[in-house]
Amino acid sequence: MHVSYLIGCDNELAQLHTRHPEACDKVGGVIIMHIDDLRKFALLWLHKTEEVRADKAHYARNITGDIYESGWISEMYGYSFGAAELNLRHGINREILIYPGYVPEPGVKYRVFHYGLEFVVGNWSFDKANWRDSDLVNKCWAKFPDPPDPSTLDASDDDILQRDLLSIECAKKLNEALYLYHKRRNCPDPNSLSKSAWDTATEATMSRKFGRFEGSYVARSDHGPMNISKQSSLPVVTDRAFSSFRFWLVGLWAFSVLGFLAVMLVVFLGRRGRGRKTKNYKSKRRSYPGTLDSNGHDRDM
Numbered sequence: 001m002h003v004s005y006l007i008g009c010d011n012e013l014a015q016l017h018t019r020h021p022e023a024c025d026k027v028g029g030v031i032i033m034h035i036d037d038l039r040k041f042a043l044l045w046l047h048k049t050e051e052v053r054a055d056k057a058h059y060a061r062n063i064t065g066d067i068y069e070s071g072w073i074s075e076m077y078g079y080s081f082g083a084a085e086l087n088l089r090h091g092i093n094r095e096i097l098i099y100p101g102y103v104p105e106p107g108v109k110y111r112v113f114h115y116g117l118e119f120v121v122g123n124w125s126f127d128k129a130n131w132r133d134s135d136l137v138n139k140c141w142a143k144f145p146d147p148p149d150p151s152t153l154d155a156s157d158d159d160i161l162q163r164d165l166l167s168i169e170c171a172k173k174l175n176e177a178l179y180l181y182h183k184r185r186n187c188p189d190p191n192s193l194s195k196s197a198w199d200t201a202t203e204a205t206m207s208r209k210f211g212r213f214e215g216s217y218v219a220r221s222d223h224g225p226m227n228i229s230k231q232s233s234l235p236v237v238t239d240r241a242f243s244s245f246r247f248w249l250v251g252l253w254a255f256s257v258l259g260f261l262a263v264m265l266v267v268f269l270g271r272r273g274r275g276r277k278t279k280n281y282k283s284k285r286r287s288y289p290g291t292l293d294s295n296g297h298d299r300d301m
Contacts, residue, residue, distance in 0.1 A: 001027065001028060001029035001030055001092065001093070001094065001096065001097045002026055002027065002092045002094065003026050003027060003028040003029065003076065004026060005065035006026040006027075006028065006065060006073070006076060006077065006080060007062075007063070007064070007065040008024075008058075008063060008064050008065065008077055009021070009024035009025070009026050009080060010024075011063060012058070012063065013052075013055075013058055013063055013064065013077070014081065014084070016055070016058070017048060017051055017052055017055070017077070017081045018048075018081040018082075018084040018085055019084075019085060020084045020085065020087060021084065023083070023084040023087050023088075023089075024080050024081065024083075024084040025080055025083065025084070025088075025089070025090045025092075026080065027079070027080065027083075027090050027092060028073075028076045028079065028080075029096075029097040029112070029114050030096050030097045030112055031079065041082065041083075041086070044082040044085060044086070045075075045078050045079050045082045046078070047078075047082070048077070048078040048079075048081045048082040048085075049074050049075045049077070049078025049079075050078075051078070051081075052071070052074040052077045052078055052081065053071045053074040053078075056071070059071055064077070067117075094108075095108045095109075095110065096110065096111050096112060097110060097111070097112040097113075097114050098110045098112070098113065098114070098166065099113075099114050099115070099116060099117070099119070100113055100115050100119040100126075100166055100167040100170040100171075101117070101118075101119030101120065101163065101167055102163065102166075103159045103160075103162060103163045104162050104163070104166055110166075113166075113169075113170040113173070115128060115170055115174075116128075119167045119170075120167075121147060121148055121153075121164045121167050121168060122148055122152075122153075122164075124145065124147055124148050126144065126145075126147075126167075126170075126171055131144070136178060137181070140182055140185070140187035140188065140190075141179075141182050141187055141190050142178065142182075143174075143175045143178045143179065144171060144174055144175055144178070146171070146172075146175065147167065147168040147171040147172060148168065150165060150168055153165070
């Protein structure tokens with residue numbers, strides 16, 4: 001896929017990190033390569049990625065195209081610069097991958113959704129970065145917020161309609177995958193859960209508030225990242241793992257203290273018992289002036 005935001009291929013970044021900046025192709029997303037070629041190329045790809053990531057002096061967006069200015073797409077530059085070192089050329093196919101939020105080409109059946117950045121449909125939006133701290137894997141039946149129903153979309157502009165249908169399809173596929181995963185984990189039937197259990201299992205999906213989308217943006221599939229102005233809030237997911245861990249930690253501590261006291265009590269009572277036996281034995285020894293001989297008479301020691 002052609003990636004137009006890899007602007008570093010055209011400026012000083014390429015001049016710094018490859019001997020052949022003119023051979024730098026702006027490609028990414030899906031790379032199809034023979035496995036034997038990949039084995040030969042992998043270490044160079046890794047080396048160039050580490051090199052670009054360490055070059056923090058050139059993290060600026062106007063140099064890298066990285067909207068976060070944090071080396072976020074270093075591995076993409078690592079690939080392009082490594083390929084340029086070897087003078088590799090690429091056949092670019094625009095019918096394999098698309099970003100949700102882009103306008104699809106008519107008649108193209110894309111094989112890959114690359115949901116890298118936020119995409120918006122009306123008042124609904126999805127940005128995977130907002131879910132980094134949310135555990136949708138281990139919470140039974142947790143899922144992302146459902147996208148709008150396609151029947152509610154405005155059909156007056158076909159480009160926008162097709163764009164939004166694609167975004168809805170991507171979000172639905174993510175939730176379908178989560179559903180199948182939870183089903184395979186043998187999560188309890190949601191219809192059989194109590195209200196409190198159901199609230200716990202689904203709080204990840206109910207706690208997120210949405211802002212209102214303001215403005216519009218239409219991008220073709222070969223354009224760079226989108227800039228969308230909207231208000232949104234991060235998902236709020238209650239995680240009780242810490243409280244549970246603290247409870248078990250206190251319980252373990254209390255059990256250890258009681259166990260220690262029990263052991264000390266046993267040792268103390270054992271020593272006390274042995275002390276009494278020794279004292280009685282010595283008293284008996286002192287009460288006899290001698291020992292008996294074989295005839296039962298006293299014999300002085």
